[in-house]
Amino acid sequence: MDKINKIILAQLNPISADVEYNKNKTISAIKKAIEKKAKLIIFPELFLIGYPMGDVLTRYPYLADQCERALIEIAEISENIAVLIGYPEKNKEKFGKPYYNSVALIKNKKIEKIFRKTLLPNYSEHNDYRYFEPAKITPQNRIFELDGIKYGVIICEDGWNDFEFFDKNLYEIDPMAIVAPNADVILCPAASCSRAKKEQLKHNMMSYAAKKYGIKYIYVNQAGANDELVYDGTSRMYDEEGKLSAMAKSFEEELYEFVLDGKNEINPLIKGLELTLNSQKEFSLDHMPDIERTYVAIKTAISDYFSKNGFKRAVLGLSGGLDSTVCAVLLADALGAENVFGISMPSGFTTSQSKSDAQELAQNLGINFITVPIKDSVELLKEKYNTIFSDIEKSWDNRYKKSYTTDNIQARARSMILWGIANEFPQTLPIATSDKSELYMGYATINGDMSGGYAPIADVVKTKLFALARWMNENRAQKNAIPESIILKPPTAELAINEETGKILLAEDALMPYEFLDEVIWRIENLNQSKEDMLSADFLYEKKNNIDISVKKGWLDKFFKRLNSALYKWYIVPPSPVIDARSINKIEFKQPIVSNINYDK
């Protein structure tokens, strides 16, 4: 029965830079694999140090020693099994970066061979070349034999450079072309985070390579989240025809067991992972196809951020609006309803509908709820401010005729209450409820709604949040937890009156229609379009509504002007999970605050 070549993919969730924790997890997985009489167990890339690792190796180089000592401990318990485990290996030569991104093969309780990564990604969330030396590759230094089968080792990015599959290639070497012709099976340890539309590309590419070389292709990915990056697991195997022949679960930890030749379990993808690439080329307001993935990714991100940091409770303001509502549901699902406290903090602008919506939502979710009116505090602060401002006006005589000061007092008073609660109760974090559409516009108050320990929806645009709310109402065990009126009413910060209408200022009046705004964001992130490109493009919103070109130009001008002053806010926004194909999350995108781009073209 040994001949069936049972393999285990250790699709596990490491903690960044916690070598001891990751080592213990590794040892426990190997012991289980030995019990199950597996021949081989494969861990994700750099598993001992855990992705993403930031700059910890540079500042704390003894972490590499910790990893080396861990390897020895791991070897000691690895009897009757082969182990492939990723770790940062010290480069002891005169030349090059201080480390290699390596995978050790442990066999017969010894480190038998080391495989070193050649292609080092250094874009978006990846920084491999910052720490690692690209290794020279030969057919020999990437192959090992086990029971007569030749395994070739390809480490993550090493597999992403086929000269035919891609129109453009980042590197002049294709490791697959060197390794695959000399191997029977490709083993690919990876740490590949979930982003919109990435899974389909990954699938197409791996399937293409398996078929092209007539080879089995095995891929093992990390699970769980560290800070901003959520790893979607879905480790798998393709057969020699490029057909998917084994697949682990999405996002979750799993010791996935399968055989090289034979029938294996193919777990279904979380909906959203399978999105076709075509959808990348056109903007759509139909966000539903990506919603389940979005939901699971954010839930995983919250849950891991809290538990890995030793927190268990969240407190957030419940305004009765969409952003805080969606956050509350996600928090309740990630942390348990009893660990979430929703605070309704009505000011003079808060409608009774908003108040009752917030309360109804809390009741439906079963989260804790209190109301703390802030009207009196805001009035007091306004009075205090007025005295201060009059004093200052004596020296600085150009006080604004019309300012946002009062709007902001409300948001800041609320945040102060939330941080106070977090200071007073153990293991509690306040939540920043800003969404991506509004962050692009800088439509968020510093030390107000954009402040918190974590920002769950900072990479989700407003139109997608509506879809997420609808999807949660239909698909959570408890149906319709979100009151319909929250989904139906137009978004408003409820901070001011619209002087033209005399009614509450709606966000779309202050900004522009969200359907238009979200397409501008999409065009920047996915097509890298300039203002000029967009002016001549056909927006979905234009197809549905008659708008004058001067109105469109006005919106675009406003967008890019606001964008420029939003850069500071991006710099101080709390950590948030990366969700979209591209984002303004600091782990991926940085624009100098002083920069002054001409977005025209």
Add this chain to the structure above:
Amino acid sequence: MDKINKIILAQLNPISADVEYNKNKTISAIKKAIEKKAKLIIFPELFLIGYPMGDVLTRYPYLADQCERALIEIAEISENIAVLIGYPEKNKEKFGKPYYNSVALIKNKKIEKIFRKTLLPNYSEHNDYRYFEPAKITPQNRIFELDGIKYGVIICEDGWNDFEFFDKNLYEIDPMAIVAPNADVILCPAASCSRAKKEQLKHNMMSYAAKKYGIKYIYVNQAGANDELVYDGTSRMYDEEGKLSAMAKSFEEELYEFVLDGKNEINPLIKGLELTLNSQKEFSLDHMPDIERTYVAIKTAISDYFSKNGFKRAVLGLSGGLDSTVCAVLLADALGAENVFGISMPSGFTTSQSKSDAQELAQNLGINFITVPIKDSVELLKEKYNTIFSDIEKSWDNRYKKSYTTDNIQARARSMILWGIANEFPQTLPIATSDKSELYMGYATINGDMSGGYAPIADVVKTKLFALARWMNENRAQKNAIPESIILKPPTAELAINEETGKILLAEDALMPYEFLDEVIWRIENLNQSKEDMLSADFLYEKKNNIDISVKKGWLDKFFKRLNSALYKWYIVPPSPVIDARSINKIEFKQPIVSNINYDK
């Protein structure tokens, strides 16, 4: 007279990603150079896009087109002069990163030749390999001739890889060894930011290379600051014996004019730039040798951050303590006293000495000043909090017996006043006064003292701030602006009472002696030591004071424990100038918040 080979080093201050602005600056400099009958004008590396550029090329690729169009405009006015100007050049091949880090040679109104950078730094604040393809180098593709002189072009990092000068080399190619033997003069456009102890290394290395190859070595650097990075200029020439034979001013913009053969002006270095490398190996509490550089760098950083972002005024809380005092002086010097507003915001813990110190400082500096007592607001907030907390306690029954909530209310109430003023008066930024020692310890209040539009001293440790205060008192035109009592009194946040002494809680009671704390930080940043290494090291503080090893161990344990919980604060700290050799500034160092490092070893 043409034969004297007059050269101009355009040591200028670009704005990140403002191609139009940088182009106009370039054209105006070239016109002046033509008037002066210079043969050659050299601009810093990537001058048209401006360093640092962040990820703007990735997201807004049309900036590269803007640069190409700018080059053509520049060529049109470049009559009777050769121009060397840096820009991002599109890589049109199938392979590689999308751009080259290039320098164009413009002659006879035409782009005559393009030189491409080979060594791409990707460490600390540098991210070249994220965007640029490393160019293949030959003696031919780096040389041009002008009036019978052969100039070799070396772009910044290209010059930092001599195999003898350095014990370890990041790259296997040494461009200098390829170019220098075939050239008479080396021209090195650079963008090299100021950091403690970097200038001496740079000087030694360039002087070594000039002598080694018996060649003239000309280096031109950027001036001014963009966000966090301050460029120190000091463009220069070494002669064939490695002797400094021309040098521009430090930090300031200058069109520095000199001749290849003949006597040139050697401007003095700002004190601090010339620090010897030996001082890198040992910790010293004598910060004076680096103080002038620190002062000029921060002043430049503030001034450029404000002006490039369209701000002109700063408002800050004046507590009468060291941090806000040093910030106030720097702001007054960078922005003009009339543009600074100091607000004294005494609470119940503020001593009358602190109040009068703040007032005296403001008077001495001539900045605007008012007092806004916050005691009543804090009391009101405390009451409000108590009601809220009692309500919450009904659901969450583990309220802290002793919390920092009250301490934090004070800091947050103050910050709220500052942000309110910034919202109410045009072009005004509030200032975050946190220092580096306290940020390492997380000894800063979120949305409190660590909140602001800019954080001038976030990379300066406390013991160095004392030195800076003393130096400013001695060296500013107006002597002793800082009341001596501010420098003499022990630091305290004045937020709480020490229960043991019954007196105001001093920072050193809450943390540990600053002299010890600052050495721990220095050992991490400069020696990468672990807790174990430090336990067996001889600290300066230990030499001066008798302390038990258990006390030392207690401090180190506390340090690393606090460090781990400070990571979130580093993530949201406002932009601040990089000053030290290493820092926790986000542009250089990132550690995942969930990370859990065993700092023992």
